Amino acid sequence: MPDPDSLQSLIRLKRDGGVLSSEQIAQFVTGITDGRVSDAQLASFAMATFLNGMSQDECFFLTRSMARSGERLDWSQIAPGKPVLDKHSTGGVGDNASLILAPLIAAVGCVVPMISGRGLGHTGGTLDKLEAIPGYNTEPSRAALNQAIREAGCAIIGQSQSLVPADRRFYAVRDVTSTVESIPLITASILSKKLAAGLNALVLDVKVGSGAFTASRADARALASCLLNTSAETGLSCRVLLTDMNQPMARAAGNALEVRNAINFLTGDCRETRQSKLVEGLATQMLIAGGLVGDAETARNCIQKALSSGKAAECFERMVSVLGGSSNLLDRSNAVLGATPYVRPVYAQRAGWVKSIDARAIGECVVDLGGGRRALGDKIDPLVGLTDLCERGQRIDMQRPLCLVHARSDAEAERAARQFAQAINICEDEPVIRDEVIMEILGEDELCPVR
Numbered sequence: 132m133p134d135p136d137s138l139q140s141l142i143r144l145k146r147d148g149g150v151l152s153s154e155q156i157a158q159f160v161t162g163i164t165d166g167r168v169s170d171a172q173l174a175s176f177a178m179a180t181f182l183n184g185m186s187q188d189e190c191f192f193l194t195r196s197m198a199r200s201g202e203r204l205d206w207s208q209i210a211p212g213k214p215v216l217d218k219h220s221t222g223g224v225g226d227n228a229s230l231i232l233a234p235l236i237a238a239v240g241c242v243v244p245m246i247s248g249r250g251l252g253h254t255g256g257t258l259d260k261l262e263a264i265p266g267y268n269t270e271p272s273r274a275a276l277n278q279a280i281r282e283a284g285c286a287i288i289g290q291s292q293s294l295v296p297a298d299r300r301f302y303a304v305r306d307v308t309s310t311v312e313s314i315p316l317i318t319a320s321i322l323s324k325k326l327a328a329g330l331n332a333l334v335l336d337v338k339v340g341s342g343a344f345t346a347s348r349a350d351a352r353a354l355a356s357c358l359l360n361t362s363a364e365t366g367l368s369c370r371v372l373l374t375d376m377n378q379p380m381a382r383a384a385g386n387a388l389e390v391r392n393a394i395n396f397l398t399g400d401c402r403e404t405r406q407s408k409l410v411e412g413l414a415t416q417m418l419i420a421g422g423l424v425g426d427a428e429t430a431r432n433c434i435q436k437a438l439s440s441g442k443a444a445e446c447f448e449r450m451v452s453v454l455g456g457s458s459n460l461l462d463r464s465n466a467v468l469g470a471t472p473y474v475r476p477v478y479a480q481r482a483g484w485v486k487s488i489d490a491r492a493i494g495e496c497v498v499d500l501g502g503g504r505r506a507l508g509d510k511i512d513p514l515v516g517l518t519d520l521c522e523r524g525q526r527i528d529m530q531r532p533l534c535l536v537h538a539r540s541d542a543e544a545e546r547a548a549r550q551f552a553q554a555i556n557i558c559e560d561e562p563v564i565r566d567e568v569i570m571e572i573l574g575e576d577e578l579c580p581v582r
Contacts, residue, residue: 138162138172145179153192160196163297170304177301177310185315190357191364193315197323198365200297201290204329209277210242210284214421215329217245218413219321220336221354222254222311223343224494225379225520228336229257229287230393231410234446236417237284238437244280245287246294246324248302250503250511251311253342253494255389258289259503263387263468263513267456275454283450295327307506312344318357322365332368332420334413339570340377342490348373348570355573370416373571374409378488378523381406385502385516385537387468392518394464397444405522408568410434416572471514475544476532483557485525485533492554493517496547500538515539517547521555524564 141155151159159176162168168176185193206215218232233243247269250256258269268275269289279286290299298320305311305320325333335358337351338344345351355371362369382403383392395401396410415430424430437443444461452458457467497503501512514537521533534551538544 138168142172142176142179145176145183148183150186151189151192156189156192157196160193160200160297163300164200173301173304174308174310177305177308177313177316180316181310181313184313187357187360190315190318191361193319194322194326194361194365197295197297197301197319198326200323201292201294201327203327204244204294206242206244206280206329209280213240213242214423215242215244215331216333216417216421217243217325217328217330218334218336218417219325221317221321221338221344222251223338223376223380224254224490224497225381225384225389226255226338226376227260227381227383227389227393228406228409228413230260230390230447231396231443232413232417233285233287234283234397234450235410235414235434235437235443237446238442239418239423239433241284241418241421241423242280243285244276244328245285246328247287247289248320248324249289249306251302251306252344253491253498253503254344255384255386255494255497255503257287259511259513260386260389261287263390264451264456264460265467267451268454271454279450279453282453283446285446285450286454287450288454290324295324298323306504314354314357317344317354318361321358322361322367326365326367330367332417332422333362333370334416334420335369335371336409336413337371337373338376339373340375340490341488342379342494343376352571359573368420370420371573372412372416372569373573374412375566375568375570376490378490379493379520380409382520382522383516383518384493384497384520385500385518386511386513388516388518388537391464391468394444394447394461397438397447398441398461399438405566405568412569469514471537471539473536473538473541473544475536475538475541475548477534477536477548477551478529479527479533479555479557480529480552481557482528483559484561485521485523485527485555486558486562487556488521488523489554492550493520496550496554499550500536500543500547512539517551523566524562526561527557
């Protein structure tokens with residue numbers, strides 16, 4: 132059992148800029164798991180790491196210890212011979228790609244056991260989005276999880292008490308202590324979950340821009356380097372894509388609203404350009420990394436077939452049904468997901484062009500509506516958020532809304548409308564917009580020095 136005095140000593144050591152050993156980190160993670168480490172101690176450790184960073188060895192030790200804090204999944208008996216793949220995003224605004232990619236890659240013939248997280252700070256969480264579907268269980272029994280993999284090929288779930296329990300606690304504390312942006316903590320959180328999922332290969336989406344935790348490309352590359360270096364040490368095949376987050380990825384932000392948007396993509400009712408570029412780019416790298424195809428053109432053909440045939444949409448609906456949600460979500464998404472009593476359009480005060488968007492401010496707007504957490508244990512309102520979001524380079528006037536606000540009251544809708552308007556920069560002349568969705572692709576042969 133961890134000794135309380137030793138726990139205080141190692142927190143003090145990290146606070147003072149010291150380097151922790153493998154044994155010390157393992158001890159601390161054990162304390163997180165069995166409850167000997169209090170929330171206050173965990174918050175102190177998180178802040179000390181945020182301020183002082185970690186060495187590459189410390190990051191690896193933390194990742195490995197958290198991955199070992201619970202059971203590790205094995206799919207060799209349930210889906211023999213199939214590649215086990217996953218994708219993870221570092222967090223953005225209006226980024227519902229995971230909801231699309233899991234069933235899409237499953238429809239191509241892979242297994243996708245996606246262990247996801249909740250919202251952090253201004254960013255949306257995949258689990259929060261799925262829990263907007265009434266009945267969906269993000270912590271299923273092992274039998275239900277296995278059934279979802281057998282029948283749908285994919286399952287998007289969270290950490291249970293037996294699956295990466297250390298990260299489950301750590302993640303929640305980071306969310307409300309302003310320690311989200313720490314590169315080693317992001318790395319350990321992501322990779323511990325993926326190692327526990329029993330993957331063959333992983334593709335990571337590192338966001339860059341105003342709505343990301345890494346606002347600059349240099350910071351994003353530093354995070355990518357840490358992720359690649361650490362995954363290489365663990366033996367997990369990994370690729371990293373740097374993608375643009377200077378505006379919301381989809382034209383919806385908010386939990387149920389992003390689920391509906393993802394359903395529209397899967398069924399073909401609406402596939403937005405930026406969203407399509409991101410999904411295709413990530414899916415292509417997943418299929419190549421998993422050895423299912425040998426080149427990008429073959430991967431794209433597989434992706435288009437899975438979408439056009441309706442198989443990807445069917446995999447999503449089957450996953451939802453097995454994990455407790457509606458069995459006919461695709462046909463009844465509006466009725467199943469519900470709606471807020473107030474939907475308010477936001478208009479520009481003058482005509483012009485959208486020059487830039489503060490994506491972080493858009494995320495904060497959704498949180499203020501109740502779509503995210505300000506404190507540990509806050510309950511999320513799944514229905515609130517924003518839709519029909521304007522885009523950079525778009526011509527606007529005073530008749531076409533910049534967005535639609537979905538709120539519980541007229542007062543909340545009005546407040547959100549003011550917040551949103553302040554996040555949009557409008558200019559008189561048409562701006563030159565370089566809409567680079569996928570900025571860079573890094574693989575295991577392109578490791579960079581950890582900063």
